[in-house]
Amino acid sequence: MGFPGTWMTESGSMVYRVVPKCACSTIGQIMFYSDHGRFFDGDIHDAAEGLHKWAREDSQPIIEKAVKERQAYTYTCVRNPYTRILSSFFDKIAGIQRNGQRYRGNLVPTLIQKYGIEVGSPEDGFDFDQIASFRRFLLFARDTIRWKKPMEPDIHWSAMSGHISTFIANGGRYDQIFFTETFNDGMQVVLDHIETPHKVDLATIPRFNESEGHGPKRAHPVEDYFDDLSRHLIWEIYHKDFQLFRYDFDDPSNKMPLGEVDLDEIHAKLG
Template sequence: MGFPGTWMTESESVVYRVVPKCACSTIGQIMYYSDQGAYFDGDIHDAKAGIHKWALDASQPKIEANVKAHKSYAFTCVRNPYTRILSSFFDKICGVQRNGKRYRGNMVPLLIQKYGIEVGGDDGKEEFDQIRSFRRFLLFARDTIRWRRPMDPDIHWSAMSGHISTFIVNGGRYDHIFWTEKFNEGMQTVLDAIPMAHEVALDAVPRFNESEGHGPRRAHPVEDYFDDLSMHLVYEIYKRDFQLFRYDFEDPSNKMPIGEIDLDEVHAKLGD
């Protein structure tokens, strides 16, 4: 299976396991800059050179050899499950993507038809009941994850622990896992631990939020989207994420972690 979703600088200074919707665009650009001295012109997900990615055939042997020997510092980044699934809804379901089309072609029409959701019209700009539609989307996300229907789960809303575990199961080990909510602090820990051809000043890094502006703006506080049933569904889907990465399941309004991540526990529980 190898190391899907794994990126590495060309200099092999650092290895990163991408977790979608967890600042991956910003992290990829920082890695790119640390080697190249400039940011990639465009979405870093489109870069085919200047950074190694498992999705690029030529990069695979280099990533595999590095990770299995633990030659370089390896890390990943996580996010509160409540805000992550909300972000996925507004970006991937309600939003029009960079190519001017809906994400995954027929998925949104399927959701409108089978789950009765609204997405704000063709351009995502019309008024609609965001809370009702989000809760219906949550049922869909649960159905994809639990029963793989009406389609397989999407990387943007499948559990973070699932993404993170493939790296461990196939022979990798993380040196650091940090929270999107404490991004500068966590990313600085990584930068302090690796050699860089070009120093990165985190305070000067632009936020490369590729999803910003694609869809409607969130009209309500996070907690308004989650009633008792929604919280139950979220826990069913993301129980391990809450537990391992120390997020507060009881209070959707609290996006901050409530404890420290135990790397040994993560490796033990996700390495089976």
């Protein structure tokens, strides 16, 4: 099984378990910059050199050795499940991807046909009922996660605890798990624990939001998208994420965590 979704700097300073929709583009660029003194030109997910990735066969033995021998500071980053699934919807379902196409080819037409979702288009200014369509998407996301129908769950809306657990189950251990909502504080802790070839000043690092500008803007406050049924579905899919990462299920408008992550609990429950 190994360590899918894991990135490591070439200098071996840090290991990061990618969790989609949780500042992964920014983290990857910081890792790249810390080794090379420049940012990767393009989407860091497309980088085929300059960063060890489990998806690269030549990187696998290097990452495996570093993880199993605990040679590098190891971390990941999490996000409020309410805002994460909303971001997935606006980016992957309603948005146009970097290649100018819809995400995953026939996915959006399937959702329009089977779930009655509308997504608008760049031509009409993405004019559609965001709340109604999002709630129908949520039903689809639940179906993929619960029954793997009409397709396998996608990494962008499968639970964070699932991504994070594969790393532990295969013998890894996290030194830190921090929050997207307090990104600079959490990333600074990582940088304080390591030596990097190039110094990183978080105050001057841009945010790399690769999905921005390709789709509709969210038109309503977060809480408006979640009625009773939506929240029931959210709990069904993400109850572990709320519990383990201390997010506020009762108040969708509160994106901030209610407390710090307990690493021992994470390793015990997800191992």
